[in-house]
Amino acid sequence: MPDPTSPLERLRALQGADLPVHGGRTLAYVYDSGEPEVDRVAREAVATYAASNALDPTAFPSLLQMENELVGVACDLLHAPASAVGTVTSGGTESILLAVQGARDSRPDVVRPRMVLPATAHAAFHKAAHYFGVEAVLVPVGADFRADPAAMAAAIDDDTVLVVVSAPSYAHGVVDPVAEVAAAAAARGVRCHVDACIGGWVLPYAARLGRDVRPWTFAVEGVTSISVDTHKYAYAPKGTSVLVHRDAALRRPQFFASAAWPGYTMLNATTQSTRSGGPVAGTWAVVQQIGDEGYLRLAGRALEAVDAIVEMVGAEPALRVVVPPDSTLVTLATDDSCDPFTLTDELVARGWYVQPQLSFGDHGPTIHLSVSAGTLAHVDELRTALHASVAAAQASGPVAVDEQVVAFIEALDPAALGDEDLDGLLAASGLVGTSADGDLELPSRMAEVNAMLDVASPAMREALLVAFLDRLQRPVRGVLR
Template sequence: MLEALPEKGVPGEQILAELSELRSADLPTHGGRLFAYVYDPALDGLDELARQAHAISAHVNGLDPTAFPSLLAMENALVGAAARLLNGDGGTVGSVTSGGTESLILAVKAARDSRPELATPRLVVPSTAHAAFAKAAHYLRVALDVVPVGADLRADPAATRQMIGEDTVLVAASAPSYAHGVVDPIPELAAIAAERGVRFHVDACFGGWVLPYLRRLGADLPAFDLAVPGVTSISVDLHKYAYAPKGVSVLLHRDEALRLPQYFAYAGWPGYTMINPIVSSTRSGGPIAAALATLRHIGDAGYLELAARTRDAVATLAEAVNQTDGIRLFAPPETSVVCLAAEGVDLFVLADELAARGWHTQPQMAYGEMPATIHLTVTAAVAGTATDFAPDLAEAVAAARSKGPADLPAPLLEAAAALTPELVTPELIAGLAEGLGLGGGDFTRMAAVNSLLNVAPPALREALLTGFLSLLQRPAANGRQDQAAAAPNSVTE
């Protein structure tokens, strides 16, 4: 039982021991066997350096940079580093945010607020764009126009051109897309947006810090950054392939005029005038200091070496997929992602079998004509474990083939077929969780759950997962909370 507010204070040593015990239930953040959520460079001493840097600035408040000029200096240094890496010039400006989602929300806000005369501003994205764009559209009341991608999984320039209208305030694309790891044709898309007088954002949150280094290593990747005419903004997460602790991202604009609508300012109350470049007001300087320490410690040459290790690990994993009957590469492994599909085996059972062998992957549901896939985010740490993956993958495929598809009781399938989002209630979710074996908080075998979600229409899947997450995020009635592991894989994605 975990109690946050005991009657009497608890000794620090006991608290730290309790926190360590809680962490023991989590997936491993280091070791090169978790292919989602975390980014591990496998560099000795980096974690401790980041912790110490975080502690120095943990209580610094980013609300007022004139009160804490140290934080202003650090933020400007991070923005400058990102601008240089992504080919900005002397006019490039930017902001440090809490993560990729906030960066994308702000890119959409800046575009929306640059056209205040529009009653219904619109955002055009490919169907492979990150879900954070949909979140931004929802929060900001911007209409979302989704363009189907081509057979190559990349944004379609011709279809994008047709979708842009008089009310379009922003066109966006990915470098690379998260799901498949492929880079959209940024130069063609940016030229179309510029021709129509529309802002164009490159979502490089996922790979923006590794793509420049992969290109320097000889990877045949298209131009994607601020060197491309027509690109007006770009985002890159430092807590991904810059290997900084979470959560730090950078949003860059080509010039100051493009950034100004991003700000929020309000003086219509008797307190201080609120001026914020990002969504939050008060924010800790800890993550920013940790990010700066990480970048300075690794350095440009270090990032080039980490990118080389990542490239080699991707090649090793991709070859393992190619050499294993029953699975195939679904997308070309051209960046830092290996995405595979199953042929003749149940993909979700395969994911469970890999997890049983210590490889934690990210199953992705079917979408349109795209089949369900398994996503592997590959980091530099995987270079040390990649050669172990092939035999375990072959074993996992054989085990999945032997077990057959996940067992979903016919009554459950029939009930699910009759469900609509409006019928999803807390009571129904609790019953489903119990029936699928999730009542005790064991999330190690998820094939049946993922199979059910895979056949559910997107709106129903959203309702089911929202209900399940709400079920998890409840304190006990007596104010005490039992230890519970976070739901892995697709349960909260």
Template sequence: MIEGLPAEGVPAERVLAELRGLREADLPTHGGRLFAYVYDPDIAGLDELARAAYAISAHVNGLDPTAFPSLLAMENALVAAAGRLLGAGPGTAAPAMAGSVTSGGTESLLLAVKAARDAATTDAPRIVVPSTAHAAFAKAAHYLRVGLDVVPAGDDLRADVAATAERIGPDTVLVAGSAPSYAHGVVDPIPELAALAAERGVRFHVDACFGGWVLPYLRRLGADLPPFGFDVPGVTSISVDLHKYAYAPKGVSVLLHRDASLRLPQFFAYADWPGYTMVNPVVSSTRSGGPIAAALATLRHIGDDGYLALAAKTRDAVGVLAAAVQATAGVRLFAPPETTVVCLATEPDVDPFVLADELAARGWHTQPQLAYGKLPPTLHLTVTAAVSGTAAEFAPGLAEAVAATRARGPVPLPPELARAAGALTPEQVTPELIEGLAAGLGLGDGATGPMAAVNSLLDAAPPALREALLAGFLSLLQRPAW
């Protein structure tokens, strides 16, 4: 147990040693075997450069750009870089593009919704998104008290334009599409959706948080992907995360608007108090300049040619992994591997959650995705440039994991847990119940190790109960050790 506030100060080297010790329990952030959460370009010296840049601006405060013009210059450089990549700037269809640097994709999406809500005249604003849209839209709707209309995606896992048209009403303030969707890695029909939104006089946001920095390079390499940037008429805003395929440290995202007037409702300003007038373009007031400096250093070090090469390595790795899935009996590609995602499903005799554990036991860390509507559970693999060095090893590992999964069979849930999944309501989930469930699943005080039983329980529960169970479990984890 680490004591947060010891009676006497601890020497610096011991503090660092303790932190390194804690990190030993984490999944590997480098090495091309973790297919979620982190983005690794496998560039020697990049981590050290980012850390040094972070240190230079760690104590700079983004609250007032007139006090710290260095941070203003960095933010403007990042926004300009993202804008140029996504079809804005002099001589383009969006010469007056404006943007802001945020802490991540969720904040970017929240602010896109806020700008649309605050610009509207309706008293009951609503947003229309496909069922494959990122959950951050639901979070934004919840936080901002905006109605959420979810349109089922088509059989091809893409947004259904006709169904979207039916859901747009007089209170709709924003329509959104993904480039690509996170779960399956497919790109929505952005030109058609944007044209529909423009026809109805509604803002249209492209959630390119996940792939916005890599798709332009994949298109330059010949990938058959639809346009999704400001070159598409009707696109009014785009979000792109730099801590994903721009390979910057977390957390830096950019929210772009076609022009400054569209961005203005994003701001929050308040002068009716005795202190300084608060004016914030993003959610936070005080912001460290560290992540922004690290992001700028990363972009400048890699450069346009470097990102093109990284995209090529990623594309090739996706091809190798997809071929491994296609060559392995018992698993299949669930979605076309057209971007940077390999999404696989399993045959009935291969439990997907046991397979995830078996892959993890062999050093391959995937992200299980639970069943949703008519969609079965799947395994999600986010592929980065670093995977190009390990992709060839995946096929034998997958074959071994599938064979081991077949031999083990599904993880049987204890009868009382199975009954609970079918009978509980969200309102019945209490801290005491969560502690009992955690003990019954053998989780103890943590969430490391095999997770097939946990995922099987969650998969058997309806979405509202899943939410309550996971919120309760996270609450169980996030408590002080006295």
């Protein structure tokens, strides 16, 4: 390859190392409509608004207009009442952070605020707990991986400021019994947030397509807020989600103003202050471009692809679908003849990026697939790749972690590990290697690394991965020419 000279050439060369965002074969992180015109419109809109600042709606009224229209579309999808209001945020995690922060600040009378979560709730709620000092009360889910309404109700107490359900949960792709949990929350006067970050733009269309969708929107009494990510199944460019509240009073504690300094009065609806107009404009343009009929068509394709995947998994004796999917997420498990980590590597080697999920509680490791509309055109290739990957994973056999290594890891206290210990562990796990010229090297196959993380406790996984990220994020000096 010629030595790249211009920044854009260099950019494209760098991007070659990334997962493809188009082609429907990357089954986590990205969502592909499969329609090139959607991507073209998104790119142009993002570029047009990249320098605009949504910080001040009086300075950039066009962004306010676009945001109000986007929230309006979300309100229509979510059966929100006329009183509903919302905010465009930067993503699912920010929507969730704000839902938790708002719930906490709506109850200044509570000294030790708590939120009741099904054990399957997204990690963003744990981040919110960490940031905002709200205790996460984790309630085990039922055998069907759905929240247990009676146990959730029993966990609510006088200090509970929020109850959470998912529609659907990320790890298992099932919709919680929202109506029962929301009723229990309402009976105690507690807010109930539905995390529909990943399903909120698909489930309404799934229902319209005649699929069985249990109630989860504002049509359910007691639901006070819903998050839905436009940068997932609205197929918008990265950087937007919508947080909708049933009424303005519920949203009020989310707002922040500060005149306690000599500059402009800071006035924010989100955790960000300066906000790029790019993602807002890109999302607005994509939503217009696809339109209601378009989303119905794309949801139909994604769900058809899910059906095909469930069927192809059924044809592989070594595999099973962990729970029948309620939406566009599929979770796979393997039998003893192969392990999910090797299978993941084999699929990745064949151009299909799937995401390993480590053991948790009583459940073994699984493989996660977020299926896009763009995947449908390629399901026959996936069938071939899956079959060959299972055969290859069976031929190489499950990854075994040395008993002594397991014992060693179990004996360590993650909180007491110093930098040298972590360096040693990262090298031993294969997560971080060093090339001949001393550069940090990432593993090309992850099965051994994942198998090792799988035997580690959640606290040890966190410690190792934080140390890993710390090693990754190191400055590259001398770049400016």
